[in-house]
Amino acid sequence: MIHVRTRTGRGPDPPSLLLDDGRILEIGRDLSDDRARVINGTGNVVLPGFIDTHRHNWQGALRNLGPAWTYQEYRSQVQIGLGQYFDPRDVHVGNLAADLMSLDSGVTTVRDESHISNSPEHSDAAIAAHWESGIRAVFDHGWLSTEAEQWQFGSDRTHPDDIRGIRNEVLSDDSARVTLNAMLRGPELTTLQVSEHDIRLARELGLRISMHVGLGEWGAEQQAVRHLEETGLLASDMTFIHLCTSTDEELRMLAARGATASVAGALEVFTPGLG
Numbered sequence: 001m002i003h004v005r006t007r008t009g010r011g012p013d014p015p016s017l018l019l020d021d022g023r024i025l026e027i028g029r030d031l032s033d034d035r036a037r038v039i040n041g042t043g044n045v046v047l048p049g050f051i052d053t054h055r056h057n058w059q060g061a062l063r064n065l066g067p068a069w070t071y072q073e074y075r076s077q078v079q080i081g082l083g084q085y086f087d088p089r090d091v092h093v094g095n096l097a098a099d100l101m102s103l104d105s106g107v108t109t110v111r112d113e114s115h116i117s118n119s120p121e122h123s124d125a126a127i128a129a130h131w132e133s134g135i136r137a138v139f140d141h142g143w144l145s146t147e148a149e150q151w152q153f154g155s156d157r158t159h160p161d162d163i164r165g166i167r168n169e170v171l172s173d174d175s176a177r178v179t180l181n182a183m184l185r186g187p188e189l190t191t192l193q194v195s196e197h198d199i200r201l202a203r204e205l206g207l208r209i210s211m212h213v214g215l216g217e218w219g220a221e222q223q224a225v226r227h228l229e230e231t232g233l234l235a236s237d238m239t240f241i242h243l244c245t246s247t248d249e250e251l252r253m254l255a256a257r258g259a260t261a262s263v264a265g266a267l268e269v270f271t272p273g274l275g
């Protein structure tokens, strides 16, 4: 017997599923199609693929490293420490490993928050791994992990310009299996002028935007969402990640504009300095 779980409840029991190119055409008993390959799913559960809206796939190469780190330890060890030493081959390995681990655990779509844009070749390697793994991916082009400190917390550097080339030459088709978004730092990690520049760049290129905000005490002081609302930049093309120390007022602003939130509960609860 196999079990089918859907958003509305439990399917017929014991069911058969007729699939075509990844889509469920029919759920019922004793379905048959002469051309179909039959997979016996006895003892298993069939359910839709999970969507992970926040993963730093390049760090798939660092599996099981630092499960008990504080946020500051993670920053200094990974973003400031190891990130600068990643070459494009390392990014490819990390992304491919993360994709395959995702698929193995039922995640079939991932938003890859890629702040390892150390060179255009690094981004090419990350994207190539997504094509290779077979996962459905949003490649979210971020900043560099060389000189990581200069790219965050009050940074006056604008978003790396090679996002234009990726948009125009590599990921221009928004209906493809791998698509492009812009992972921006926003007012929490850059100056307001840089933040505005970067948001306008993403919108000029027709890209959705993500931002990590509400990071610990720093996030509470910065109130990034409120700044975006007050400067007229907050809109429905934005996804905010974490929001741990964002105020209730900011969450209401976010909802009113139709923006979305991505929370990572376990990480936020158990990482000192983040949540």
Ligand SMILES: [Zn+2]
Binding pocket: 054, 056, 113, 212, 241
């Ligand atoms: Zn993150």
